Amino acid sequence: MLVLKDLTVFHGPERVLQSINLTVEAGELVVLLGANGAGKSTLFHTVSGLVKPAEGQLHFNGKSLIGKSPAQVVAGGVVQCAEGRMLFSQMTVQDNLKMGAYSYKRNKKAIATQLDYVYELFPDLVQKRNASAGSLSGGQQQMVAIGRALMSKPKLLLLDEPSLGLAPLIVEQMFSIIKEVNKEGVTVLLAEQNAYAALSISTRGYVLENGRLSVEGTKEDLLENEEIRKAYIGA
Structure with a gap:
């Protein structure tokens, strides 16, 4: 459904995303993990048409999104729920x-x-x-x-840090609803720092560090990755 190929994005002179290759299949719930400043929101803004990439390709259901206005992107079925x-x-x-x-x-x-x-x-x-x-x-x-x-x-829902600032019980409720929305047919790309909660409802995930994708795999792969556990989950 969504394909990012060699996507590079600058903010002024600073390169925020570099050579991003990411895919989301129809029906999946994919998690994008990363710390503050890793580039998660920039990636979402690029998909949404708010930011123009310097290089690379960006396709949704086989059609390029590059050059589309945010309104055209939404009308085509890609909708972002912004951080904050x-x-x-x-x-x-x-x-x-x-x-x-x-x-x-x-x-x-x-x-x-x-x-x-x-x-x-x-x-x-x-x-x-x-x-x-x-x-x-x-x-x-x-x-x-x-x-x-x-x-x-939305056909594809981009959720940017939905658990930010929420109490644990509310986070659990929120993620349960997100899982239900996905089960009802909405494909979800979820950007999160709360790795354990996000991976518990996901199909698979990516880790974004300093504008580059460093790791990808199934949720089991990521949960069992010692470096990811130390960085995002804890011992």
Whole structure:
């Protein structure tokens, strides 16, 4: 479904990603592990059309994404849920969710159907639908952020650090929902520092270090890799 081949990205004079080769098959849940500053968000921004690569190829379902606007990328089925949630804090939960339906904003029936789906996934949001997004807890805000991305009807969902700043029990709940979304047919590329939680629901994974992919393998391979355990999981 997604193919990155020899992808290199600069931020000004600095090379942020170098010769990235990564694939995601339809139906997979693939984890991209890496510390802060490794280049995970830059990779996602490049796939989303927010950043232009200097070199390499980037294909989704056999078609190049290079040169596509972010709106065209979303319309084609690739949707990013950004790190930090990026909600409109003064708007209600429901209005934030509806922002994700921008590409079909005139189809009220389709919006209502997708809202029902999101509220079924995140029942905690039902009673909060008319509350301002800024008044919610961190976990609830993350639910809104993921729900808004799902409102765009993604074929491929890019999730950037969804567990950041959340309590362990909320992280467990969040990852359970992500796994359910994947089981229902949405392919997921998940960028995370919480390696154990992410790998527990994944198909396989990659490790990004200083802009380069250093390791790839099944979740079992990565969980058993001593260097990865020391760096991301602990003894």
